[in-house]
Amino acid sequence: MAGKFTVGNFQTIIGYQFCHPEILRYARTRRQYYQGKHSNDRADTMKPLATLGDAVLDLIVINRLYKVGERNEGQLSQDKEKEVKKQKTFALAKSLHYENYVRWGKGEKKAKSWNSGPETFDTCIEALIGAVFLDAQRCRKNGLKYAEKMLERLHFFEDS
Numbered sequence: 001m002a003g004k005f006t007v008g009n010f011q012t013i014i015g016y017q018f019c020h021p022e023i024l025r026y027a028r029t030r031r032q033y034y035q036g037k038h039s040n041d042r043a044d045t046m047k048p049l050a051t052l053g054d055a056v057l058d059l060i061v062i063n064r065l066y067k068v069g070e071r072n073e074g075q076l077s078q079d080k081e082k083e084v085k086k087q088k089t090f091a092l093a094k095s096l097h098y099e100n101y102v103r104w105g106k107g108e109k110k111a112k113s114w115n116s117g118p119e120t121f122d123t124c125i126e127a128l129i130g131a132v133f134l135d136a137q138r139c140r141k142n143g144l145k146y147a148e149k150m151l152e153r154l155h156f157f158e159d160s
Contacts, residue, residue, distance in 0.1 A: 005100035013096060015153045016132050016146060019139040023049075025103075027131035028124075032105025046127035053130030053147075057084055060148045064157070083157065089125040090118035092156055098124055 007024065011017050018024045022044075031045045061083040062076060070076050093099075099114040102124055113120050132150050133143035151157060 005097065007101070010096075010101050014128070014132075014150050016135075016150050018131075018135050020135050023131045023135045023138075027127040028101055029103040030105055030108060032108050033103045035105045035107070046123060049128075049130035049134065050123045050126040051130070052134060053126035053128065054084075056129050056133045056144065056147050057126065057151075060144060060151065063144075064148075086118035086122040088156065089122040092154060093121035093125050096154070098128075 007021070007028075011024070026044045027046050027049045029045045031047060033045070058080060061080045064083075065076055065079050070079060093114075098121065099112075102114070104113065129147050129151070133147045135143075136146035137143040
């Protein structure tokens, strides 16, 4: 069982190999990990990538809805909200055992923050989506396509 939760195994599980491993490291790092080390000033944590990932996920979902013929603005918004709700990102994180890959702060680790509800894991999964998008783009690939393919492989779009 030793070595089961390695970064290499994680990349295999999500079906995406990072060209720039530091991007994945940032996506796995909570600001609290740097507690006492100017944590509020750090950009090498998941929070900026989560902001990017949130926008990427919205775009992927709206594009998928548009492709199947949804054109009503109100319905697009309602259907998008169903697809991006925190319960779905929480379920995905749990299925990946993502708590074993995140670089938690000491207090978070002790309190097992990942069990406190969907908010924490929502940020983690959005950061992962943002990281895949950004890494693919930096490798001159279509970041939206790679992020969407990852989510498809992980059955994110299937009804639970």
